[in-house]
Amino acid sequence: MSVLGTIINVAAILVGGFLGLIFRKGLPERISTTITHGLSLGIMMLGISMGVQTQNFLIVLISLALGAVIGEALNIEGHLNSLGGRLERKFEGGENSSFAQGFVTASLLYCTGSMAIMGAIEGGISGTYTILVTKALLDGIFAIIFASTMGVGVLFAAVPVLLYQGAITLAAGTIKVFLTDPMITEMNAVGGVLIMGIGINLLEIKSLRLGNLIPAIFIPILLLWLMSCFGFSL
Template sequence: MIGLGTIINVGTVLAGTTIGLLLKNGLPQRFERTILQALGLCTFFIGIGGAVSGLVTIENGALATQHTMLLVLCLMLGALIGEGIDIEARLDRLGEACKRKLSDEGDSRFVEGFVTASLLFCVGAMAIVGALEDGLSGDPSILIAKAILDGIAAIVFAASLGKGVYLSAVTLAIYQGGITLLAGAIRPWLSDALISQISCIGSVLIFGLGFNLMFDKKVKVGNLLPAMFLPILFYFLGRFIPAVGAL
């Protein structure tokens, strides 16, 4: 059944969020900050691992880097586009609107839970590759593996950030489900190398999420989201301009 992987993934996020909220209600307040720091630390290393795997190679027995300039250009241009649209503010306004309808005023981290969980669940290679596999061959195995990881993450997120994590399931369904439904149309345009580049930039954004969670800072990860899709632009430009293709 095409789409089964996303359905299972959404289900584990909802179940994990429910478990996390039960834990949150049963834990003393002093545990929240430590749990949040632990989550930030894990997110750090998820981001670092993905970024390093995309940027570092071994050539002739020595470490070398690749796509560094592509990363810089995508992040810079992505920041300009994202700030121009102000994606972060739009996500915050959406979260606030949902908070007014779905949450109580005491849930102070509703918006942060929605935005942070949405970005973590949707940014990364497993979401793209798994959705493509599900859409093209009906094989949900990658998304089922992702669903287990996301469910565990949802427990920790909800225990720290509250009910807003529930809303991330909607973002996940739209993003991942959309790729699944459009898989036949977009797969010929997505080479393995291109997916790797998108995933690498996504991992850098995940690192930014970890930074926010660990240090209670505000890297505008939402405004950097366009950077994830700019490798597609450079890929097509590289067909006509060899210097661009060498980035």
């Protein structure tokens, strides 16, 4: 079992975030806005490419619906924004900065998708971390761009990454038994929908409570397990 991959991932986010803050100081607002728009379109394309991998669109829809019910009941988005707001007041002291947006947006992007899950499981089962090193490179690049446009809140997204991936690594032996290839495929597809939503939020097309959809990522595990137990398909 090795959490080194997660530590590398966290380090990449922090380094990229600090570089982004340095660039931010000399970045005109119009350039920052255009970068955000371009990044938003790229994120939407990434989400679409992940979403179309689904082998059963009904599973994605049911997962999103059930995940929304659970997420709204738990008010995950509210808790994330509240945490971001408290961190903002403590470390920036302002009420109008983009701290909370950067924290929530980056946290969702870094923790959504199969690379976070499968990379953490790889570290827990085999002690290797090839997937997470690749993810670290991507996350570091995103951290540079996000921090240059949304500020220091992006750096604090390293904390959820550490807790989320670290927990999966520690529980990898148990999780691996239950995860099948179809489950991973559908989890990835649901994650793609959420990533597409991040792009929509960044473009300010519509404010989506994506935090409350996080449970949807794990619903395919339950659905496909129940389908296998009772021998039916959607």
